Amino acid sequence: MLLSNLPLKNSGKIIGLTAKGEQRRRLLDLGLIPGTTVMAKRKSPSGAPIAYLIRGTILALRKEETDLVEISP
Amino acid sequence: MGLTAKSSGFNVLKESFNIDIEINKPVIALAGNPNTGKSTVFNALTGLKQHTGNWPGKTVTQAQGVFTHNNQDFLLIDLPGTYSLLSNSTEEMIARDFICFARPDLTIVVADATNLERNLNLVIQVMELTDNVVLCLNLMDEARRKKIRIDIEKLSGELQIPVIPTIARENDGLYELKEISYKICTKQIKITPYKMKYSENVEEAVEKVLPLLKTRLNQISDKLNLRWLALRLIEGDKTVLESIEKYFFKLSKNTEGQVLSCGSNC
Amino acid sequence: MDQTADCGRELIRTLSLVDNISESEKEKIRDQIVKDIYWLAEKIANESVSKEQIKTDWGEKADDILTSKYMGFPIMLVMLGGVFWLTIAGANIPSAFLAEGLFWFEGRLNELFMWANAPQWLQGILVSGVYRTMAWVVSVMLPPMAIFFPIFTLLEDAGYLPRVAFNLDNFFRRSGAHGKQALTMSMGFGCNAAGVIATRIIESPREKLIAIITNSFVPCNGRFPTLIVLASIFMGTVVSETYSSFVAAAIVVALVLAGISITLLVSWILSKTVLKGVPSSFTLELPPYRKPQLGRILVRSFIDRTLFVLGRAVMVAAPAGLIVWVFANIGIKGMSLLDYAANLLNPFAVLIGLDGVILLAFILGLPANEIVIPIMVMGYLSTGAMLEPDSVSVLRDILVNNGWTWLTALATMSFSLLHFPCGTTLLTIRKETGSMKWAVFTFFSTTAVAIIVNFIVVQLIHLFL
Ligand SMILES: Nc1nc2c(ncn2[C@@H]2O[C@H](COP(=O)(O)OP(=O)(O)OP(=O)(O)O)[C@@H](O)[C@H]2O)c(=O)[nH]1
Ligand SMILES: [Mg+2]
Numbered sequence: 094m095l096l097s098n099l100p101l102k103n104s105g106k107i108i109g110l111t112a113k114g115e116q117r118r119r120l121l122d123l124g125l126i127p128g129t130t131v132m133a134k135r136k137s138p139s140g141a142p143i144a145y146l147i148r149g150t151i152l153a154l155r156k157e158e159t160d161l162v163e164i165s166p
Numbered sequence: 167m168g169l170t171a172k173s174s175g176f177n178v179l180k181e182s183f184n185i186d187i188e189i190n191k192p193v194i195a196l197a198g199n200p201n202t203g204k205s206t207v208f209n210a211l212t213g214l215k216q217h218t219g220n221w222p223g224k225t226v227t228q229a230q231g232v233f234t235h236n237n238q239d240f241l242l243i244d245l246p247g248t249y250s251l252l253s254n255s256t257e258e259m260i261a262r263d264f265i266c267f268a269r270p271d272l273t274i275v276v277a278d279a280t281n282l283e284r285n286l287n288l289v290i291q292v293m294e295l296t297d298n299v300v301l302c303l304n305l306m307d308e309a310r311r312k313k314i315r316i317d318i319e320k321l322s323g324e325l326q327i328p329v330i331p332t333i334a335r336e337n338d339g340l341y342e343l344k345e346i347s348y349k350i351c352t353k354q355i356k357i358t359p360y361k362m363k364y365s366e367n368v369e370e371a372v373e374k375v376l377p378l379l380k381t382r383l384n385q386i387s388d389k390l391n392l393r394w395l396a397l398r399l400i401e402g403d404k405t406v407l408e409s410i411e412k413y414f415f416k417l418s419k420n421t422e423g424q425v426l427s428c429g430s431n432c
Numbered sequence: 433m434d435q436t437a438d439c440g441r442e443l444i445r446t447l448s449l450v451d452n453i454s455e456s457e458k459e460k461i462r463d464q465i466v467k468d469i470y471w472l473a474e475k476i477a478n479e480s481v482s483k484e485q486i487k488t489d490w491g492e493k494a495d496d497i498l499t500s501k502y503m504g505f506p507i508m509l510v511m512l513g514g515v516f517w518l519t520i521a522g523a524n525i526p527s528a529f530l531a532e533g534l535f536w537f538e539g540r541l542n543e544l545f546m547w548a549n550a551p552q553w554l555q556g557i558l559v560s561g562v563y564r565t566m567a568w569v570v571s572v573m574l575p576p577m578a579i580f581f582p583i584f585t586l587l588e589d590a591g592y593l594p595r596v597a598f599n600l601d602n603f604f605r606r607s608g609a610h611g612k613q614a615l616t617m618s619m620g621f622g623c624n625a626a627g628v629i630a631t632r633i634i635e636s637p638r639e640k641l642i643a644i645i646t647n648s649f650v651p652c653n654g655r656f657p658t659l660i661v662l663a664s665i666f667m668g669t670v671v672s673e674t675y676s677s678f679v680a681a682a683i684v685v686a687l688v689l690a691g692i693s694i695t696l697l698v699s700w701i702l703s704k705t706v707l708k709g710v711p712s713s714f715t716l717e718l719p720p721y722r723k724p725q726l727g728r729i730l731v732r733s734f735i736d737r738t739l740f741v742l743g744r745a746v747m748v749a750a751p752a753g754l755i756v757w758v759f760a761n762i763g764i765k766g767m768s769l770l771d772y773a774a775n776l777l778n779p780f781a782v783l784i785g786l787d788g789v790i791l792l793a794f795i796l797g798l799p800a801n802e803i804v805i806p807i808m809v810m811g812y813l814s815t816g817a818m819l820e821p822d823s824v825s826v827l828r829d830i831l832v833n834n835g836w837t838w839l840t841a842l843a844t845m846s847f848s849l850l851h852f853p854c855g856t857t858l859l860t861i862r863k864e865t866g867s868m869k870w871a872v873f874t875f876f877s878t879t880a881v882a883i884i885v886n887f888i889v890v891q892l893i894h895l896f897l
Contacts, residue, residue: 115254116713117459118252119253119715120715122249122250123249126466126467126470128467136501137599137602138501138502139602141605142598142602142714144598148284149283149284151717151719152715152717152718153598153611153716153718154714154715155713155714158715201719215736220589220591221588221615222716222717222719223615226630226632226633227632255635256635282481283470283477283478286473286477312483313485313486314481314484315482315484317480317481320479324476324480364464367460367461375450378449399449400450400453400458400461401461401465402455402459402461402462
């Protein structure tokens with residue numbers, strides 16, 4: 094399942110990234126590493142992005158990014 | 167229209183090394199994740215008024231200031247906040263290149279005590295680059311408020327670097343920070359941080375490259391950590407070579423190596 | 433030097449060392465490196481940190497409200513309005529007080545010159561030109577800034593700005609812009625040049641340029657006192673005094689919202705034309721709220737702003753006052769150069785709801801927006817008898833005597849909001865982008881937007897009223 098499909102208030106575990114190159118680096122550096130638990134915290138009132146709890150920090154990610162992250166619920 | 171970083175001319179690095187390094191004045195860099203209080207530490211130490219604010223990315227320009235401790239002047243550089251030194255964003259390259267090529271006498275990593283894990287990620291990367299690292303564990307008041315307890319001794323023991331807890335906004339712990347900086351810069355204390363060992367496949371790849379690097383780049387081996395360079399090469403980071411070329415070769419042509427040699431001799 | 437060349441060659445050969453490692457292999461290594469480091473960080477953190485579960489996380493509770501679907505935007509609006517209301521209501525008294533003091537001093541200066549038998553022109557240049565412009569800048573500009581910025585800094589230090597960016601991101605995304613543009617716009621309230629520098633937090637060069645070009649649609653330091661003053665004296669006065677500051681605040685909020693809408697629209701147009709491309713990756717950290725240090729921030733930003741305004745008054749307003757006075761008083765065939773230029777501009781200016789003097793003031797105000805109103809006043813006063821504008825309320829009389837209506841005020845505010853950025857900002861744009869091209873582009877595109885919007889609004893209003 095893709096991270097972008099994770100319902101609000103639910104958690105999942107990252108199993109892989111399909112991002113490439115520079116974007117992959119950035120996502121990894123932010124702590125989106127296979128094995129990491131993420132939780133969908135809240136959604137912007139404008140509909141997107143969604144804020145996730147990732148390794149102790151709240152990070153807002155756009156759908157363009159979360160489409161590239163695979164998780165297992 | 168080919169808008170790459172280069173063609174638009176965002177040449178931040180060039181300005182960023184524009185610091186007047188004086189002989190006899192040790193250079194100390196403040197690195198750390200965004201929003202951990204680097205500028206607050208900087209202001210508290212130098213008495214300057216760098217802007218601070220509760221959002222990641224407040225500091226985008228690099229500031230410098232001087233502070234004195236035990237009659238010794240230190241030049242302090244406030245670097246932009248970064249999560250890592252491995253991506254190729256402008257801020258990360260400034261921070262990386264500064265630590266790597268300007269070679270400060272000491273790098274103080276300012277970390278958020280309420281979120282140690284994410285901050286340690288950067289600390290470990292800095293420790294790979296340079297030996298003289300101190301961890302300034304800031305926002306201790308926030309940690310206390312959130313009922314987070316940190317075993318400083320243990321942490322220091324694991325990392326094998328000094329760890330100073332601070333509340334920068336209230337000047338708490340800054341004396342200790344200055345004291346340890348003084349001791350390190352005057353070589354009263356020598357630091358040998360814990361060196362990261364990677365998984366087998368990484369270490370194997372390093373082993374293949376490192377001996378050759380050592381013979382080929384022998385001339386700059388005292389100025390650059392070759393194991394670190396090997397790691398960058400095997401993961402396909404080309405920006406490092408660009409930076410090496412820029413700072414070791416182009417720059418030294420113009421300024422007769424001043425920029426680089428100073429940072430290390432002071 | 434030989435050694436250098438050697439090294440350079442070595443370097444190139446060095447690259448070939450890793451030639452035999454395939455790209456996918458490198459990616460794997462890279463993933464492993466990041467993973468190993470994080471794993472170690474996690475291990476060390478787990479060993480040295482102990483956490484007690486806390487009962488209520490106030491930050492979470494606050495975010496539940498501040499970024500909620502129904503309350504998020506209304507709260508942002510109320511905050512913005514509240515800040516402006518405090519600024520307007522609070523600035524009135526010190527403004528009048530400062531004006532009285534400074535213009536009283538002008539009288540004494542005049543007496544001094546008279547007593548010293550100084551030539552008329554010298555007195556004109558120094559008192560009516562230099563001193564008066566400075567006095568205007570200080571009395572009209574200083575109080576709103578000295579109130580607005582401490583409040584703004586409080587919000588910034590508490591951690592509210594990233595929430596604003598979070599709330600607004602989708603609009604920016606649809607405009608092809610970067611979500612952090614909301615942060616750089618916030619900085620623009622302080623100073624557009626600072627806003628332009630702040631765009632360094634935006635990685636992608638394309639989106640960075642969009643943020644740079646549109647930054648001046650946020651009214652800066654030097655302009656929003658102008659908006660506040662005009663809103664107060666032209667729109668605030670239509671209702672009873674108790675409500676006037678509310679109305680004025682509402683007008684300023686509406687203008688800021690218009691500025692944001694136009695930012696989004698222009699960003700969208702840019703990303704469809706000159707700066708074509710898709711939004712790059714965006715990640716925004718929402719840091720925990722922190723308790724601001726009330727006292728220190730209030731004092732610090734109050735002093736900072738006051739010094740800033742005083743500095744600008746001396747550096748920019750004084751020389752500008754001198755030059756404008758000279759233009760207002762040197763004439764050909766009984767008509768001053770200022771009038772001459774104003775008359776030349778007038779036909780065009782009228783089309784966009786202004787008049788020649790106003791447009792000229794904007795043009796001469798290029799070095800710094802603070803001096804636009806002082807130049808305007810000087811332009812109006814240079815012809816008639818030398819009125820002594822001893823308080824802000826007199827400003828209304830001067831403007832009305834010169835044919836201003838609420839529509840003129842509206843057109844002036846709109847033009848002020850949208851026109852070219854000040855000289856400092858343009859120079860900063862050149863520096864940040866590394867080319868004059870983008871500074872020139874910004875100059876013309878913003879001015880074109882100002883003219884188009886003004887023209888449409890003014891003509892529509894003429895049509896229906
Ligand atoms: N409670 C508390 N707040 C602090 C402390 N140190 C800094 N702050 C606050 O944390 C926020 C961030 O501080 P900065 O100094 O701007 O952080 P920075 O690391 O320079 O941030 P960037 O420039 O964005 O990387 C500010 O609002 C400071 O007032 C501390 O020890 N305790
Ligand atoms: Mg900072």
